[in-house]
Amino acid sequence: MMQPTTKADPTPGGLWTPDKPLIQLTDVHKSFGAFEVLRGISFDVMKGEVVCIIGPSGSGKSTLIRCINALVPIDAGSIQVEGQEVHDPKLDKLALRRKVGMVFQQYNLFPHRTALQNVMMAPVHVLRQDRDEVEQRAHALLKKVRLSGKENAYPGELSGGQQQRVAIARALAMRPDVMLFDEVTAALDPETVKEVLITIRELVEEGMTCMLVTHEMGFAREIADQVYFTDRGVIVEHGAPDEFFSAPKDERTQAFLSQIL
Amino acid sequence: MTERPSVPFAVLHPYRRPEPRPFRLRLRLIHGVGIAGAVALIGGAAFAQGGTSTRSAFEVILQWSPLLLSGFLFNITISVLAMLLGTIAGIALGLVLIGHNPVTRWTGWVFTQFFRNSPWLVLLFFAMFLIPYEFRVAGTTIPFPDWIKAVIGFSLPVMANVAELVRGAVRSLPSGQWEAAESLAFSRRQTLWMIILPQCVKRMLPPWMNLYSLVTMATVQASIVGVTEMLTLTSQVHAAEGGRPDLLAPLYGFAMLCFFLYCYPIERFTLYLERRFKV
Numbered sequence: 001m002m003q004p005t006t007k008a009d010p011t012p013g014g015l016w017t018p019d020k021p022l023i024q025l026t027d028v029h030k031s032f033g034a035f036e037v038l039r040g041i042s043f044d045v046m047k048g049e050v051v052c053i054i055g056p057s058g059s060g061k062s063t064l065i066r067c068i069n070a071l072v073p074i075d076a077g078s079i080q081v082e083g084q085e086v087h088d089p090k091l092d093k094l095a096l097r098r099k100v101g102m103v104f105q106q107y108n109l110f111p112h113r114t115a116l117q118n119v120m121m122a123p124v125h126v127l128r129q130d131r132d133e134v135e136q137r138a139h140a141l142l143k144k145v146r147l148s149g150k151e152n153a154y155p156g157e158l159s160g161g162q163q164q165r166v167a168i169a170r171a172l173a174m175r176p177d178v179m180l181f182d183e184v185t186a187a188l189d190p191e192t193v194k195e196v197l198i199t200i201r202e203l204v205e206e207g208m209t210c211m212l213v214t215h216e217m218g219f220a221r222e223i224a225d226q227v228y229f230t231d232r233g234v235i236v237e238h239g240a241p242d243e244f245f246s247a248p249k250d251e252r253t254q255a256f257l258s259q260i261l
Numbered sequence: 262m263t264e265r266p267s268v269p270f271a272v273l274h275p276y277r278r279p280e281p282r283p284f285r286l287r288l289r290l291i292h293g294v295g296i297a298g299a300v301a302l303i304g305g306a307a308f309a310q311g312g313t314s315t316r317s318a319f320e321v322i323l324q325w326s327p328l329l330l331s332g333f334l335f336n337i338t339i340s341v342l343a344m345l346l347g348t349i350a351g352i353a354l355g356l357v358l359i360g361h362n363p364v365t366r367w368t369g370w371v372f373t374q375f376f377r378n379s380p381w382l383v384l385l386f387f388a389m390f391l392i393p394y395e396f397r398v399a400g401t402t403i404p405f406p407d408w409i410k411a412v413i414g415f416s417l418p419v420m421a422n423v424a425e426l427v428r429g430a431v432r433s434l435p436s437g438q439w440e441a442a443e444s445l446a447f448s449r450r451q452t453l454w455m456i457i458l459p460q461c462v463k464r465m466l467p468p469w470m471n472l473y474s475l476v477t478m479a480t481v482q483a484s485i486v487g488v489t490e491m492l493t494l495t496s497q498v499h500a501a502e503g504g505r506p507d508l509l510a511p512l513y514g515f516a517m518l519c520f521f522l523y524c525y526p527i528e529r530f531t532l533y534l535e536r537r538f539k540v
């Protein structure tokens with residue numbers, strides 16, 4: 001089952017190099033039954049870039065972000081992650097998912113395992129890395145998200161913000177090249193939102209490529225390189241955060257921003 | 262004009278689940294004395310009826326109790342083995358029920374519903390008469406005595422019920438658990454065994470123990486198909502004592518008492534677990 005990881009996937013476009021988009025979406029379509037959630041989405045994310053996706057509820061933001069690590073299959077179009085086609089029946093999901101880390105709104109920690117075990121599980125059992133080495137790394141990651149001392153706590157004993165930071169550490173333990181965040185602060189109270197955002201900002205400062213779905217407009221403005229506004233399955237408008245927030249061009253963007261700010 | 266009440270705040274404290282009390286078997290000595298007393302009373306009444314020439318029910322039970330209790334032990338053996346076999350088969354069937362293959366899933370569903378909704382006694386009869394009394398495998402003969410057939414017969418409804426428990430428990434877990442595991446590249450098999458099923462054990466334990474109690478009590482039905490378990494022995498003892506009608510109630514009362522003393526603690530422990538695990 002395990003793939004030798006040194007052999008890179010040969011792709012039609014040749015080997016991926018960091019000057020090409022790390023994530024490339026081309027005309028992505030997705031329907032649930034008769035309801036078309038994504039109606040032709042295209043964009044690129046370069047290495048080290050931070051992209052924020054905003055938009056009204058039900059506009060397909062979560063669906064979009066889930067397509068990128070193949071949690072949701074798409075109907076048409078193309079998604080490439082480091083040159084590897086995600087919309088491909090022969091996709092090596094293990095190879096894709098170790099490149100793409102994901103953090104969910106509801107944390108989704110494994111409640112029967114401690115914080116440390118949550119972080120260690122995937123590297124040990126999926127990547128079959130050396131347990132001692134992984135444990136050291138897990139301690140370091142928990143320290144990085146400011147949770148030293150909580151290693152042996154179960155998720156049920158942690159606050160929402162702490163759980164979410166464990167979830168971030170858990171995703172980072174796979175050493176991903178890109179992190180996807182789906183409204184990771186939406187379930188938190190305002191006090192704990194900050195601690196999670198600080199953690200994300202530190203990641204960004206280290207050069208991690210990030211895609212965030214968020215309702216934290218201030219945060220998006222601060223850290224994003226590009227902001228995308230989606231509505232009813234299409235990208236209505238995008239741009240650098242300063243111009244996007246101060247001078248939105250499309251009516252729908254204006255209406256959305258005036259509502260939320 | 263109505264004036265608003267001047268209470269400035271209503272403080273809503275977060276609900277804290279009270280610590281569950283530690284498990285204590287609430288069958289105190291007094292209960293045991295009461296039950297023993299009731300048996301003695303019936304025995305005593307029988308003694309009064311029978312006059313002096315016949316032995317009291319108490320003496321009869323005392324004399325035959327080693328045999329009767331060995332029969333009871335047999336009941337327990339059958340129930341434990343049936344539970345073991347049924348649970349293993351049930352987990353396997355449960356995994357089929359939550360599997361991706363629609364054909365096996367549908368077949369498994371029919372299977373489950375059939376065995377869940379058949380009277381246990383009917384299944385027992387089927388096991389008795391459809392399973393041969395011996396198997397020949399590569400020259401060696403493996404005998405299949407009646408009691409093993411009874412074990413198989415009882416394990417069928419156990420299997421179906423356990424399968425349904427597994428299916429229900431897996432379904433009741435939030436889908437986020439599957440998604441998180443998937444996003445961390447766990448295979449489906451790893452997800453099941455390392456993440457999903459360990460969380461299901463807690464939910465399944467109380468109903469599983471309930472099922473065990475039911476199986477234990479159902480094992481007396483094996484007497485109908487000729488397995489020499491406690492009830493069979495009880496009726497044989499009754500016959501050996503000349504079939505005195507006054508012995509009927511004490512003898513069967515003794516059997517009842519044995520089952521009660523065995524199943525009641527299980528029942529209490531199940532309730533305790535339910536209280537502990539319920540959120």
Ligand SMILES: Nc1ncnc2c1ncn2[C@@H]1O[C@H](COP(=O)(O)OP(=O)(O)OP(=O)(O)O)[C@@H](O)[C@H]1O
Nearest residue numbers: 032033037055056057058059060061062063064183
């Ligand atoms: N598995 C599914 N099956 C059917 N419909 C779905 C499924 N997942 C999402 N949808 C529908 O697709 C639409 C877009 O959902 P999505 O979760 O992507 O929106 P969103 O932009 O993330 O919204 P929110 O801000 O509320 O999280 C919704 O109308 C939703 O009901």
Ligand SMILES: [Mg+2]
Nearest residue numbers: 061062063183
């Ligand atoms: Mg969403």
